[in-house]
Amino acid sequence: MFSLDVKSKDPIYTQLEKNIVRYINLGIYEKNSMLPSVRALACELGINPNTVSKAYKNLEAKNVIYTFSVKGVFVKGTESLTTFNKIATDEIKTALRDAKNSGVEKTEVIEIVNEIWERKEND
Amino acid sequence: MFSLDVKSKDPIYTQLEKNIVRYINLGIYEKNSMLPSVRALACELGINPNTVSKAYKNLEAKNVIYTFSVKGVFVKGTESLTTFNKIATDEIKTALRDAKNSGVEKTEVIEIVNEIWERKEND
Amino acid sequence: MFSLDVKSKDPIYTQLEKNIVRYINLGIYEKNSMLPSVRALACELGINPNTVSKAYKNLEAKNVIYTFSVKGVFVKGTESLTTFNKIATDEIKTALRDAKNSGVEKTEVIEIVNEIWERKEND
Amino acid sequence: MFSLDVKSKDPIYTQLEKNIVRYINLGIYEKNSMLPSVRALACELGINPNTVSKAYKNLEAKNVIYTFSVKGVFVKGTESLTTFNKIATDEIKTALRDAKNSGVEKTEVIEIVNEIWERKEND
């Protein structure tokens, strides 16, 4: 299901957030559909319910999902992902500045970009 | 001198490493020239000497500088920055994948790349 | 009919109680008139019968309505609303103290009071 | 020190937030001054460090304080309390509407307001 790396410097709850956002973007989690319950997801991933809860809380604070205390947790929809877009582009900027400063060439970076977006614009 | 941001999620020693690498790339720190002493740099930047020491140790482990225990710390030269290049491109890849997953478009990213390399290829 | 907000921090049964009290105050539910049955009201509002039942039980405990177990639930009359008045003024006090502590000015509060009572004293 | 009521419907971390905001408003906690450490405050209040941490996290999300992971937690200043003002006035509005609906008179409310702001404007 989700790809979690316990050894990562990213905490588990952050990885979980990113995975959920990815699923929303892919349309696997649709608008207003219910996410797995805190307990169910924790059990499936073999992690503590509190960790799942923290990820859900963060996503709620970022306006991506909403919680009905007794009914469950629901997707708000892709139009609410602007905060995540902002964070993501900020991270790109930081990574690129660091790369430039350590001598990475622009052509190298363009190649990486093409690699990740899989040159689909040429298909 | 160096730009350190205590509010950053990056620890200070990492920021210090990046700054030193930047200076080497810019030619401000030349090959075989001596870096400031741990104590002097710590004092100048108003940070803990242990932090400077850790940055120097890391740079030595990454083969960027070398130490003569009594005489001081010296620059190896730009040709030794491959480890840093590798780390930097890895960080770019992670940032780009996250961005793609949260719905950022390729054109946006290309724009950011151009921005940071300041379109110098057209000069 | 009643305004229920499932997203509210107030549980539904509490909202239901408040709505019924409002109707009694407005004269829509008259003294000794019969309230809708638990099942009918639950059905109409699309909520769990247990929730309606709980609201009725609470209102009975607060002496606002009375039950003839077979015949139904009846309104006691506006003179029995003192408990609700007490709760309401207590909530005002708490809200006002919190507001004062977080720096809200008295004039702001007076304005809010006028707004809600719609300056009807000038009509 | 702080007034905490474990029996309150307000969770402890919320009460803690309100108390801290009160102290900032009173000038007891000055701008840029350091708040008690998570552990120290937890110990003093006889509560779990996680609970203190949650209150601090919430206040940080509301832009009232800021955290330097290793150095401590600091006050941002009274000018950042607008979120709290908004929440407080929203709570007043809700409480007043409920009161009006349960038959409380405007004059009663004005009296309560005067009581809490202690008629200081007439001194």
Add this chain to the structure above:
DNA sequence: GTGGTCTAGACCACG
């Protein structure tokens, strides 16, 4: 069964 709160306690990075 759902999420929310809270505790006790471990381990970690940073400086």
Add this chain to the structure above:
DNA sequence: GTGGTCTAGACCACG
């Protein structure tokens, strides 16, 4: 010593 992460586990309200 500072905050951050995570676990295990208890108890609660709601419906």
